[in-house]
Amino acid sequence: MHIDSIRSLRIPLSTLISYIPVLATVVTCFFSVILARATLRYVEATDKGLALAREEFEREWSPELHIKLERISPSEARIVVTNLGRTSVLLQMIQLRKLTHAVPSERWFLNDPLVGGMTWTNNISKRLLACTDADFDGQVAAAMTFYASGRLFRTDWFRFHLRVCDGRLSRLDPSNIPARRVRVLENRKGPERRHDVVHDVATNPATTPDNRFFVTGATLKSEP
Numbered sequence: 001m002h003i004d005s006i007r008s009l010r011i012p013l014s015t016l017i018s019y020i021p022v023l024a025t026v027v028t029c030f031f032s033v034i035l036a037r038a039t040l041r042y043v044e045a046t047d048k049g050l051a052l053a054r055e056e057f058e059r060e061w062s063p064e065l066h067i068k069l070e071r072i073s074p075s076e077a078r079i080v081v082t083n084l085g086r087t088s089v090l091l092q093m094i095q096l097r098k099l100t101h102a103v104p105s106e107r108w109f110l111n112d113p114l115v116g117g118m119t120w121t122n123n124i125s126k127r128l129l130a131c132t133d134a135d136f137d138g139q140v141a142a143a144m145t146f147y148a149s150g151r152l153f154r155t156d157w158f159r160f161h162l163r164v165c166d167g168r169l170s171r172l173d174p175s176n177i178p179a180r181r182v183r184v185l186e187n188r189k190g191p192e193r194r195h196d197v198v199h200d201v202a203t204n205p206a207t208t209p210d211n212r213f214f215v216t217g218a219t220l221k222s223e224p
Contacts, residue, residue, distance in 0.1 A: 079124045134166060
């Protein structure tokens with residue numbers, strides 16, 4: 001009787017052979033899932049690496065200018081523009097304004113190249129005093145508009161504390177450094193030109209023969 005029960009538990013060999021493809025399919029599916037998850041992780045790591053490489057490339061080659069106003073003497077001051085990026089730029093316009101005013105008090109147009117890593121200086125004594133009173137104690141701001149890689153950029157406003165007594169410069173110290181990077185104002189590549197909103201620009205249009213763009217309201221546009 002015991003032998004008969006053992007024989008009844010025996011599985012025929014043909015049945016075992018028929019289960020082998022099923023087991024092989026299950027094992028294949030298991031390893032396929034593991035391989036798919038490993039591939040997804042590899043793709044995610046590759047995407048992150050490419051994003052970091054692109055960010056590093058843009059950070060190295062994107063244009064970035066630093067503006068500094070220096071007091072040389074009680075009657076003289078100068079502006080120092082440093083190109084922190086590797087790309088050469090073409091300086092187009094400097095704007096000065098008091099923080100109490102929404103529009104620039106002084107602006108003048110340029111056409112000077114600035115190589116990456118180099119500085120550009122200019123005497124701004126008369127222009128700085130022109131945008132203030134004979135006696136002034138407050139903050140002024142400066143911004144630069146420039147071309148780089150066929151696009152028009154403008155820096156944020158660099159602020160400085162200025163003190164003027166009897167028409168003489170007694171103090172000119174940096175107040176803060178903008179946290180935002182330069183913004184694209186105009187894209188000169190391609191048949192269409194993009195015009196983005198520009199903040200803190202003059203309400204009156206200003207045109208020059210050497211610079212074929214003008215400022216109106218809050219948008220910087222190009223002449224046709």
